Amino acid sequence: MSAEFDQKIHTTLADANLQLAIYTATGRLKEKRVESVAPGILPDYQELRTQANAIKQHSIENLDHYLEEFERNVEARRGKVVYCKDATEVADFVLGLAKERRARLVVKSKSMTTEEVDLNERLEHHGLESVETDLGEYILQLAHERPYHIVAPALHKTRYDVAEIFTRTLHVPNEIVIEKQTAIARRVLREKFLAADIGISGANFLVADSGAVVIVENEGNARLTTTAPKIHIAVAGIEKVIPRAQDLATFLKLLARSATGQLLSVYTSFLAGPRRPGEIDGPDEFYVVLLDNGRTKLLPDRTKRQSLYCIRCGACLNTCPVYRKIGGHSFPWVYSGPIGAIITPQFMGVAHEPSLPFASSLCGACGEVCPVKIDIPKILLELRSDVKKSETREKQNRIEKLAFRAFAFLMTHPRLYELAGRMGAAMAPSDGGSWIRNLPAPMNIGPVRAWLSQRDLPPPPAKSFREMWRRR
C-alpha cells in the first residue's frame, strides 16, 4: 500500500465526525434506493437490469458503429462532434473555441468526465473563468477539493464548513442556515448563468439514433448551463452511447432510483443540436466532445470491458462496507468506491495504486446493487491477478508465494491436510470459542505477526469435519 493511500485511510478512520457523515449519507441513499426498487413499486426491476445490461453489452461490442451513427445524427441536426484522446485535447478544443468566439466566462454543470480531465484548472490556467454550478460542486470548487462521492460530491462538508467557505471566498456575512446558503449560491450563480458565453455539461447518455445528449439532474443548473449561453459543449466518455431513444425508458427507470431513490430526477434533458428556426431560446452552437482518455484500453478484455457499462449512479459506493469507512478522498483518483477500484487501475495502469483492487472484502454487495449488472467482484479479482503479474521478481513476496505453494500442496494431498489440521488444533490456544488475535512465541514473528495484526482467526475446532463424518 502506498504511504499516501494508507495515511488518507487512517485520517478518515480517525475523524469521528467524518465517519458519521459518510455513514449517515450513504445509509440514507441506500435505504431510499431499496424502497424505490421494491417489488410493489417496480415489479420488473430485475428484468430492467437484465435489459440494461444487454443494451450496454451490445453498445460496447459495436461501439464504433454507434459512435458513427451518433456523429451522423448530431451533424444532421447542425451540431458538431469532436473526438478527443486525452485531457489536453479537450482543453485545447474548448480554449480554441473560446478564443474564436471571444468568450470569457464558462458555466459548468456537474460532470465526472470533466473532473477526470481537470478541465476547470486547465481553462483557468489560460485565463478563462470556469464556474461550477451544481451546489455541491460549487462549494468544492471554492474549497479547491475534488468530489467526495459520484452523486453527493460535498457529503463530507457540514453547514459550518460551507459558511466558512462562503464568507472567505464570496465575502458574504456568516450564514449557517442551509436554505439561506442555497439562496446565496442561487443569487451568485444566476448572474454567472446570464453572463456566461459557454455552457459545459457532461452527459448521462448519448443516443445514437437521435444524435441527442441526455442529462439528468435535480437542481436545474444543467438546464441553465445548456440553455442560457449561446454555446453548449457536452463532454462525454465514448462509452456513454446507446442505440435508441426508446432504450431511455429502461435506463431512466433505473438511474434515479439507484442514485437517490427518486422515481425520476427532477430534470431529464434530451438535447439534440442547437435551437432550431423559430425556437425562441437555446444555444446557437452545439458541440459534443467524445473522450477516450484510456477507455479504449478497457475494450480488449471481455470481462473487464464491463466496467464501461457504468451509468455513474453511485449505488455501489453507498452499499460498500469499505467506502463507508474510508470515504471518497482516500481513493487515488476522481472515481471512488467499488467502481473507482475497478476503473482507476484500468485507466491509469495497475501500478498507479497497486493495493486498490485489494481494498475490498469481496462481499459482492456492489455487484448486487449495480443497475447494469457489472460483475465488480470478478473484475476486482482479475485486477488483483494483474497486479501480482505486473510486480517484478524482486518485489514479489517470497514468503507469500511460499505460503500459497504450501497451501496448494496441502489442498491436493488430503492425508497431509488432515495431519496439518490435527497439529493446528493441538497447538492452538485452548481458551475455547474466542478469536485468535495473536500467536504465542516463537511463532509470533515477522509476516505472521503482521498478518494477524489486521485479522482475527477463528480457532481450529477440536474435531475436524472429516473426523466427525467418519464416526457417524
Place this chain on the structure above:
Amino acid sequence: MSRDNILHRIRTAIGRSAGQAVADPPPVRLHIPEADMESRIASMIVRIEALAGKAYRADTGKNACATVAAAIAGKTAVASNAPYLAECGITALPGVRSGITDRDELRQVCAAADIGITSADYALADTGSLVMLSSPQEARLVSLLPPAHIAVVPRERILTGLDELFTVLPNPAIQTSSMVLITGPSRTADIEQILVRGVHGPGQITVIMV
C-alpha cells in the same frame, strides 16, 4: 486526427472492421399499462403532491384560468406562446406578459418574473412529470428562470409513463432540439443531505389538469 485514431483503436480492440454490419440490438422493452383517465389524474396528483408540488383538476379552461389568476394575485408572470394558454384566457390576465419571440427580451422578462406559465406537450402519470418540447410555442426559460412554475395541461395529454412517451415519440429529436421531463420542483440535498427546494429552477410547481 484523433477521430480516426480512436475509432481505429476501438475496432482493433473489439475485433470489428469499419462499416461492418451490426446484429440487431436487444428488442426494445416498452410495456404500456392499462390505466383509465381517472386513475392517471389520480396518480398525477399523488406523485406531484409527494414532491411538494400542487396539483389541481379544472373542469374547463375557464376554471383553470381562474385558478391561475388566484395564484398570480398581484405578482408578475410570463406565459409561453402555447395556443392552449390563450384559449383558456390566461395570456389576457392582468400582470401576464406573453407573445415574446425575441431571445434577449424573453430572458430579461423571465429573469424578473415571479411566475412562469406554460402548457405541456405531455404528462407522465406514474411519476407526476411534465414533458416540455421546445418550440416557437414553448420556450425553455419560462419553466426555468422564475421562482414558481404553473403548467396548464389538457387531460388527454396525460400518458401512463415513460414507456408510453417513447412509444408516442420514438425519436423526440425529429420534433425538437430539446425535450425536458420536469418531475417536481428544483431541489438539492448537497449540504448535509438536507432537502432544499428552488436551487436554480423553480422552487414551486403547480400543475392544473383540465
